[in-house]
Amino acid sequence: MTAVLNFKSHLSDLFAEALRTVAPEQAATILLERPKQAQHGDYSCNLAMQLAKPLRRSPRDIAQALMAALPASGVVEKVEIAGTGFINVFLTVAAKQSVVRGVLQAGAGYGHIRRGAGKKVQVEFVSANPTGPLHVGHGRGAAYGASLSNVLDAAGYAVTREFYVNDAGRQMDILALSTWLRYLALHGISVPFPPNAYQGAYVRDMAQQISAAHGARYVRAAAEAMHSAPSVEEDADAHLDALIANCKKLLGEDYAYIHNHVLTEQLGDCRNDLAEFGVHFDEWFSEQSLFDSGLVARAVDTLKHGGHLYQQDGALWFRSTTFGDEKDRVVQRENGLYTYFASDIAYHLNKFERGFDRVINIWGADHHGYIARVNGALKALGLDSDRLTIALVQFAVLYRNGEKAAMSTRSGEFVTLRELRNEVGNDATRFFYVLRKSDQHLDFDMDLAKSQSNENPVYYLQYAHARICSVLQQWQGDAAVLKQADVGVLESDYEKVLLQHLIDYPQVIEGAAEDLAPHLIAFYLKDLAADFHSYYNASRFLVEDEKVKQARLALIAAVAQVMRNGLALLGVSAPEKM
């Protein structure tokens, strides 16, 4: 007989059949749940309650009829009616036991499902301005995006991980200017450093690098740098813009070098930081390239031809209110420059033209006001905005010694992702970041994450894995034997609970992929580890009876495999010793 691997869909088929017999004209959705309590069986169906109203019969009555019409199945032990009309299904132990062999044979592939059917999904995340080190807010987006991408990958989607590089805007100019001013200072030229320029120590470092490599080549007179700039008190932004303009003019061709140097430097730092964090990208997409290829102009043109733009106060506006936005938005400023929004429209057009079936943007929660206009722009371009999902990630607040760790970008005194990783460790950092629903505020307790004690949930999971490895190590047997082990003796309550957990894993992947919720994996693994620890304390594995020993070892080896698979999705290591 062929083993049933997906009990849920198997049972779903059986109920569909019963439904056709009992009420062929009804098109109810068949929902199977895992009851919270064991006495309610392995799976529970509420179909009878759904049908009560349209059929004008009592739920228990309908449940009786459905139960009678349910086709026989080798994996079903018994079916019961309970409560107001739940139909509870109990599986045979033999059916559940077969999962052990399934897990061991599939190995790292266990939990990989075909739900995505190879559909192309793009996940764009982090996309921080390359103007300084990543901070803890970016860290959450990075951990979430990376884990989500892994989950989607496991669920059978073809995932492209992408970082959008904001290399075209004013922020990059400000960074170039900041670096140049620090460079001038190194050469004894004193220009007052604007308060809204980049203050961080890394700016001085870059100035030092440039000075070391090129000496005084980029030195210009202070007076010229400050030429006709309004005072900071008058208008700080205009002051900065004037300095940028002077910088570009004075350096001429050389400006590109400074600009490019700071961009390359910061992007490289960002890439290393993320790589150390286990976060990798398939594509680093340049904003500048959208201008170079003419796509921004083309996108704006398309909107214009569609009648979605109008001229007012010298600027070009997109009529986003047509699509439910609060107000219309400027795409081209009075000075002729495109806004960030314009390049973002082009970027999304590009995403769709690359043929992704689904596009997922992971944004910080502070960007939520931006969603309406982007969706509006897609619709105006005649694109299917339903293919775009914007997942908002709430802020993370760090707590150290029971107090909020300050996060101020202005003073440059924010906690960087790198500092956090160094202090807490990559595993705990990755895990803590995805331990919350992404749309939930995150209190990141650094003391807890650092503690090497029972308080720390990361160790709890890793410890379960290490314990299993240790037992298998002492057994000294051939792991291949376990794949063929006779698991018929696994009948205790502890064992049944673990079997059911193993069976659930692929469905957890499916749920996590569907809801874009990798935290579900973390919670699942915590449960699995808890049930293993209970089992460990209640039973021995290295027993005399060879058959029992092999069966139990096979079971815990399967648990370890699923722990490894799940932790890998979260980017957390599974050590064999602790």
Add this chain to the structure above:
RNA sequence: GUGCCCGUAGCUCAACUGGAUAGAGCACCAGCCUUCUAAGCUGGGGGUUACAGGUUCGAUUCCUGUCGGGCACGCCA
């Protein structure tokens, strides 16, 4: 002021998208190591799911209002 998100045990959070007696960890109390890792396990107390209505067989979940918190409301990126 307007819009979006949130409010669950003392604290930090779950709850399978509307299901059965709302669950974990931490903290607190009481136990378990001469046998595979005690970073573990077992048991206990702890709740009007912010509040008030509504929808229905059934609501922490959906709708309305009130209160409280977060975020966003540039020809910035």
